[in-house]
Amino acid sequence: MSxxxxxxxxxGVRTAVLPEASMNVVVVSDNGEALVIDPGATPDxxxxxxxxxxxxxxxVLGVIITHPHWDHVFGLAAFRNVPSYAHTATIDELARAGTRQVDDLRERGFVLPEGFAVPIPTVPVAAPTTIRVGRREVRLDPVGHAHSVGDLVIHIDGVSIVGDLVEVGAPPQLRxxxxxxxxAxxxxxxxxxxxxxxxGHGAVSDHAELDRHRAMFHAALAYRAGTGPIPDGLDLSQLPH
Ligand SMILES: [Zn+2]
Incomplete structure (x- = not known):
């Protein structure tokens, strides 16, 4: 029973909404092999x-992490025996400041096991890379500092798994x-x-949703450049600088 x-x-692509932060975990599989993308927020x-x-x-052949935010990463603690792929900057960020996220979560009453150590992905992805699951190719595209310091997008056939670069039903998180x-x-x-x-969160969608995000972000850049009005849908006060 699942x-x-x-x-x-x-x-060969399935998804489930996790109770923590309503995050979408994705499994891509073929021929008895699977890759888990963003294995959730806790070791359990x-x-x-x-x-x-x-x-x-x-x-399970391996795990792929889209970016270094806890809800997408901490479940990796249960997969220490397989390779785990992430943008190079995500690995650096988790090694440098991952414990800060643990402290924040505990302060907010979130239960993590005693002695919990932040799991660090083992395979840095610095350039577009192709890996395999069964007979299928999975393309990893590190797009760089966008929603986080190191966002990684995953493509398999006609499906793109984009992490929090797109959120459906909630505004983009700019912190x-x-x-x-x-x-870009x-x-x-x-x-x-x-x-x-x-x-990363919300319903499976299509390029209409991507275009809606593009319009929002282009409007925000125009506002910042002094050539457009305050954009709808983005809380620019969240930005780090
Ligand atoms: Zn995020």
Missing amino acids: ELRWTPVAD RGRTMRAEVRAAGEV DADLAGWT ALDHLAETAGPVIIP
């Missing part, structure tokens, strides 16, 4: 995931963001993303 409700998105959640992939008759970098990343995605977009 604890999570998995929704098929495309052939990671373990659930691992068990459910195994119960589906699949072997660690680079506005120009995020705008969205422009790049408009050229490179498949027709199906899986956001």
Whole structure:
């Protein structure tokens, strides 16, 4: 009996909404092998995931982390025996300041195990890289400082998993963001993303959602440059500088 409700998105691509922060975990699989993308917020959640992939008759080949925010990362603690891929800057950021996120969470009453150590992804991705799951190619595209210091986008056939570069049903989170970098990343995605977009939070969507984000971010850049009105949908006071 599955604890999570998995929704098929495309052939060999399924997603589930996790209770913590309503984050979308994604599993891509083929021929008895699987990759887990963003394994959730706690070691327990990671373990659930691992068990459910195994119960589906699949072997976990590795984990991919879209960016260094706790809700996407801390479940990686349950996958220390397989390679885990992330943008180079994400790995640096977790090593440098991951414990700050642990402290923040505990202050907010979130329960993490005693002695919890921030899991650090093991394989830095500094340039576009292709890995395999079963007979399928999975393309990893490190887009750089956008929503976070190191966002990584994953493409498999017609599906693009974009982390928090796109959020559906909630405004974009700008606390660690680079506005120009995020705008450039969205422009790049408009050229490179498949027709199906899986956001970090919210419903599976398409290029209409991507275009809505692009319009918002271009409007924010224009406002910043003094050539446009205050943009709708973005709280620029969140920006780090
Ligand atoms: Zn995030």
